[in-house]
Amino acid sequence: MSDPTNHPASYKDPAGFVFWLDGKFYRHINSIYEPSYRQLIDSGLYTALVQQNRLIRHTELGENLSKKESFYKTLLPEQLSFVSYAYEWSFDMLKDAALLTLQVCREAIGYGMILKDATPSNIQFIHNHPLFVDTLSFQLYNPAQPWIAYRQFCEEFLAPLLIGHYTGTWVNNLLLAYPNGIPVEVAARLLPFKSKWNLLSSLHIHLQARVKAGDHAGKQTTNFSRQKLLNILDHLSKGIQSLQNRRDKTTWSDYYDNTIKSQEYLKEKKILFTRLLEQTTGQSALDLGANAGAFSRLLAEKGYEVVACDFDGAAVNQLYLQLKKEPQRILPLVIDISNPSPAIGWDNQEKTAFLQRKQYDLVVALALVHHLVIGKNVSLQQLADTLYPLCNKFLLIEWVEREDEKVKILLQRKELDYANYNKTAFERGFATRFELITSQALSDGLRILYLWRKK
Amino acid sequence: MSNIFLYVDPGSGSYLIQMIIAAVVGALFYFKNLWWRFKSFFTKSKQDKPEKDKLHE
Numbered sequence: 337m338s339d340p341t342n343h344p345a346s347y348k349d350p351a352g353f354v355f356w357l358d359g360k361f362y363r364h365i366n367s368i369y370e371p372s373y374r375q376l377i378d379s380g381l382y383t384a385l386v387q388q389n390r391l392i393r394h395t396e397l398g399e400n401l402s403k404k405e406s407f408y409k410t411l412l413p414e415q416l417s418f419v420s421y422a423y424e425w426s427f428d429m430l431k432d433a434a435l436l437t438l439q440v441c442r443e444a445i446g447y448g449m450i451l452k453d454a455t456p457s458n459i460q461f462i463h464n465h466p467l468f469v470d471t472l473s474f475q476l477y478n479p480a481q482p483w484i485a486y487r488q489f490c491e492e493f494l495a496p497l498l499i500g501h502y503t504g505t506w507v508n509n510l511l512l513a514y515p516n517g518i519p520v521e522v523a524a525r526l527l528p529f530k531s532k533w534n535l536l537s538s539l540h541i542h543l544q545a546r547v548k549a550g551d552h553a554g555k556q557t558t559n560f561s562r563q564k565l566l567n568i569l570d571h572l573s574k575g576i577q578s579l580q581n582r583r584d585k586t587t588w589s590d591y592y593d594n595t596i597k598s599q600e601y602l603k604e605k606k607i608l609f610t611r612l613l614e615q616t617t618g619q620s621a622l623d624l625g626a627n628a629g630a631f632s633r634l635l636a637e638k639g640y641e642v643v644a645c646d647f648d649g650a651a652v653n654q655l656y657l658q659l660k661k662e663p664q665r666i667l668p669l670v671i672d673i674s675n676p677s678p679a680i681g682w683d684n685q686e687k688t689a690f691l692q693r694k695q696y697d698l699v700v701a702l703a704l705v706h707h708l709v710i711g712k713n714v715s716l717q718q719l720a721d722t723l724y725p726l727c728n729k730f731l732l733i734e735w736v737e738r739e740d741e742k743v744k745i746l747l748q749r750k751e752l753d754y755a756n757y758n759k760t761a762f763e764r765g766f767a768t769r770f771e772l773i774t775s776q777a778l779s780d781g782l783r784i785l786y787l788w789r790k791k
Numbered sequence: 792m793s794n795i796f797l798y799v800d801p802g803s804g805s806y807l808i809q810m811i812i813a814a815v816v817g818a819l820f821y822f823k824n825l826w827w828r829f830k831s832f833f834t835k836s837k838q839d840k841p842e843k844d845k846l847h848e
Binding site: 481482483486487490535539540543544559564565567571 | 806807808809811815816
């Protein structure tokens, strides 16, 4: 047995911490948290939330595996196959995470408990399903006190959702700039004037920005009640349900619906793609430039657990909403492969960089190469070198010839002639890192699917 | 931007605002309820539901 390692993001909570031991994540509960944990279990709150599929399931272990002091219990939670962060979620993903937080809080109040924090870090997506994963976020409820996590909820969930609602664009990068939530004063200035006429934003953002923080901090006895808190939670919940990211059509999100002239093209590509998939084996797949996920779905059908990435938040959101109707083992994420999420937080280790997070048995990159090489000036060799560590076994990548309509459009906008963008250079670049299994061209001869094995 | 946030826990400082919002929202629910009772008294239609229920459908 090796030594336990503390999870680098798990240092803030005095109730306990997460650690890694022999390939599994565990949760150490400190003795200080015993009364809250007993209430969580004995009141039936844990069972209720687990049955509702809202809270992560765990097994209690009596042994002090972390060997740290002030031990009360060790928990072995259900293990997650992938961890993602709020700045990688689409609008409706953050919206559903916000609603889940409110539902969990409301449920907890019925069992004499309340959430002591309200952050997207408490939630992970299992494919398209948000799950509350921080078992130690519950504390004993005192009806005389307002919600300790109210401001945090407004800054981490409500502010970005309102900005997304009013601007019509998805500004998930703002969450990277403000990883602890967009301060209400900043949100109040970013929101348009008309948001002052909406009760949700005027009360919870604009008014809150005017009331000085700190003036009323402390534990003074307040004249609060359970019903007052439930009213606030309901008001937030109803308001958030009505928010939407209005500009839901973009260049990419209707790519397959309109741009491509013939449905025949897509049909042919799908058949070819499926045939090549037959030659692969594995558990996990990464679909880069997944768009609205047409090919991610084929990967899931083949048995892969898929992480589907696209830089276009609207396309990812569309995929997420479709997955809610027809669930498949696909996690949609807003990732720009030319600028993937960095490692952030304390010691640069709290939240890991996207490229370092996981290796996938199969990496898929369809209709992506020309955008990176001509659009972003990335060399073919650089691309091969970047995809190599992401890939565990196979790489399925599409080459698009210079004569293709889409490439022509890209080239027209550029002054350089991109002479290096040619099939020979592509094959040579990727052959340094991968071994070719097969390549097959679509009937127009301008688009070729390559299946490589990692060297 | 006020530097006061550097010293204040994210949860605190929101107590006063929650008192205010609870009052506003409470009043809102009260009047909405009154309105629905008033309306259903005259229409006597059972299909009329408070907005609250509509949103949950």
